[in-house]
Amino acid sequence: MTQLVEKRHVLCSFPERDDGPHDTKPIIHNIKFGIRATRDNAICGLAALLLMILLLGVMWPSVPGGGAEIAGVLYINLDRSVVRRERFLCDYARHPIAGLTPVRFPGIIPNTVDPPPRIGYGMLGAALGHLSVLNHIMQLDPNKWYLVCEDDASGRFSDLPALLQKTTRQRLLMPEINVINLYTHWHVPYGMGTRTTAYLVTPDGARWMEHVILSTL
DSSP states (O other): OEEEEEESEEEEEEESSOSSOOOOHHHHHHHHHHHHHHHHHHHHHHHHHHHHHHHHHHHGGGSTTOSOOEEEEEEEEOTTOHHHHHHHHHHHHHSOOTTOOOEEEEOOOOOOSSOOTTTHHHHHHHHHHHHHHHHHHTTSOTTSEEEEEETTOOSOGGGHHHHHHHTHHHHHHOTTOOEEEOSOOOOOSSTTSSOOSEEEEOHHHHHHHHHHHHHHO
16 A cells, blocks of 8 residues: 655655655656756757747848848938038038938928927928938838938937947847937927937838827827
8 A cells, every 4th residue: 555745746655654664766766857857858948049049040130120230321401401411411421321321301391380289380390301201211121220310410420330239139129129219318298209310210110100200290
């Protein structure tokens, strides 16, 4: 007659009467089996992790925004703002992104005398200018990033590819990251929540930004 001792797992069986030494072989056997099973599971888990990393390495560049390449520089500038245009281009030329020449998008002067009261006439024009650029970006390579600047943006543009590369880990964990704001210390209670002097954006991010901007107009 035997009874089973169980604590999460049945380890062994032993005689009901405690009148002699217990046979410990079943315990030792089960412990060895448990160690072997744990080791095998760990090896399988490690192999699965390595396979996942390999697959991510292969697939990551094809995920929208998954790459780390800036494929274009676009800036917004009113036709009449010649001095601001020249200043932006001179500043960019000091620290350019290798291989990329800024493409100008004409700023838009609203043709309304009654802009939304929440944003005013000037910000309405800025919003329309950004919408024009964003609509263009939506048609471009979904795996690339694009730099959008207003004509008063300045700084070391040449540092941006390395900065984007440094965000790879965060973007791997959060693939929905598709806009990176680059310059502002302002906070506004509507729209993007901040200024849009310069930002990196993917085509998916451009669609999201268009939705947010339109919701404020």
